[in-house]
Amino acid sequence: xxxxSTIYIVCSDRSRNGxxxxxxxxxxxxxxxxxxxxxxDLGAPGGALRNFFPGRTALIDxxxxxxxxxxFDILLGRAGRDYVIDVPxxxxxxxxxxxxxxxxxxxxxxVGFRICVLYVVDRDPLSLKSAVAVEDMxxxxxxxxxxxxxxxxxxxxxxxxxxxxxxxxxxxLHGVISNRRFSLRAFLMGEDAGVPAxxxxxxxxxxxxxxxxxxxLEPAMSLQNLQDAEL
Numbered sequence: 001x002x003x004x005s006t007i008y009i010v011c012s013d014r015s016r017n018g019x020x021x022x023x024x025x026x027x028x029x030x031x032x033x034x035x036x037x038x039x040x041d042l043g044a045p046g047g048a049l050r051n052f053f054p055g056r057t058a059l060i061d062x063x064x065x066x067x068x069x070x071x072f073d074i075l076l077g078r079a080g081r082d083y084v085i086d087v088p089x090x091x092x093x094x095x096x097x098x099x100x101x102x103x104x105x106x107x108x109x110x111v112g113f114r115i116c117v118l119y120v121v122d123r124d125p126l127s128l129k130s131a132v133a134v135e136d137m138x139x140x141x142x143x144x145x146x147x148x149x150x151x152x153x154x155x156x157x158x159x160x161x162x163x164x165x166x167x168x169x170x171x172x173l174h175g176v177i178s179n180r181r182f183s184l185r186a187f188l189m190g191e192d193a194g195v196p197a198x199x200x201x202x203x204x205x206x207x208x209x210x211x212x213x214x215x216x217l218e219p220a221m222s223l224q225n226l227q228d229a230e231l
Contacts, residue, residue, distance in 0.1 A: 003218055005080055007113050008037075009138065011087040011095070012120035013130035018148040018166045019120055020048045021177075023086045025207065026118070027053060028185035029214045030082055037082040040071060042091055049086040051180040062091060068098040076102075079111040092130070096137045105139040114221055115140040118164065123152035142221050144213070162220050164213030167206050173199045 010023040023039070030037045037056065041049040044061035058074070061067040075083060087095050099105075108115055117140040119131045135143045147153045148166040155163070169177070176182060176195055183191075188207060192200055 003222075004114050005112060006082050006221070007075065007108060007115050008082065008084045009087060009115070009117045009140070010084065010120075011092050011117065011134065012089050012122060012146075013092055013127050014120070014122040014124070014151075015089040017089075017120045017122055017151045018146070019089075020086055021169075022118060022120070022146060022164070022166060022210070023049050023084055024052055024184055025210045026214060027056075027084050028183075028188065029211055030084075031185055032188065035082050037084050040074075040083065040085045042071075042086060042095065043088045049084075052183075062094055062098055068101075072098070072102045072104065072107075075113075076104075076107050076111060079113060092134070096134060099138060114142075114225070116217060116221060117143045118146055119143060120146040120148055120166075121153045121155040122148075123154055125154045128154045141224055142217065144217065144220075162213055162216040165209050167209050169202070169206055172196070173202055177203070 008026060010019050010026065012019055020043075027037050027039060039049055039053055039057040041047045041057050041059050042062050043049070044059050044067070047057070047059045050057040050059050058070075060071045062071060105115060115138065117134060117138055119134060121127050121131055131143070131145065142161070144162050144164055145155050145159060146164045146166065147155055150166070150168045150170070173195075176199065177184065182194055184207065187195060187203065195203055
């Protein structure tokens with residue numbers, strides 16, 4: 001039996017801490033798993049995520065009323081598939097406000113969605129407080145803290161539940177995977193010619209760590225749903 005459709009919200013209160021890279025790995029993970037995710041890139045007008053998935057990504061400007069309306073009209077009106085939303089740090093508060101205005105958590109569950117928030121906890125303790133506030137506003141089935149080793153984190157040790165870790169990617173390898181023509185999914189499927197041989201182990205280790213965390217999401221959400229049903 002296939003897993004229920006899920007809306008994945010990749011976010012943080014800070015910028016340049018790996019959100020879009022995480023969203024890329026998540027989309028490729030879902031595709032490899034036989035899912036058919038559609039993406040919303042809220043980073044208009046630039047659109048970093050859309051650069052990598054132009055055929056399955058809508059670029060949305062949630063600073064405009066029509067952009068916010070379009071986002072939630074599509075989400076709530078076209079159930080039956082997974083969605084990945086890449087939320088820039090500067091627009092996180094605006095996104096949460098817009099979600100509250102349409103009673104997003106309740107409306108999403110009414111049409112059969114689960115909600116999973118992947119939150120990159122930055123090194124400033126205020127980032128951790130923001131994660132708690134986002135969980136309260138979006139009421140996800142699961143909020144997963146994300147650690148980026150390159151920028152550091154204020155997340156304490158021993159947090160229960162899944163945690164996703166982004167190991168450091170620097171220099172030449174960062175340049176390779178930042179090329180919009182480079183496909184992480186193709187690399188995972190064995191097409192590694194686009195990565196210099198000396199960098200392949202580093203990329204494999206990075207992806208192994210992230211994918212290990214992503215594979216824990218489905219059982220964690222299923223367990224949470226069972227526990228909620230028993231209450």
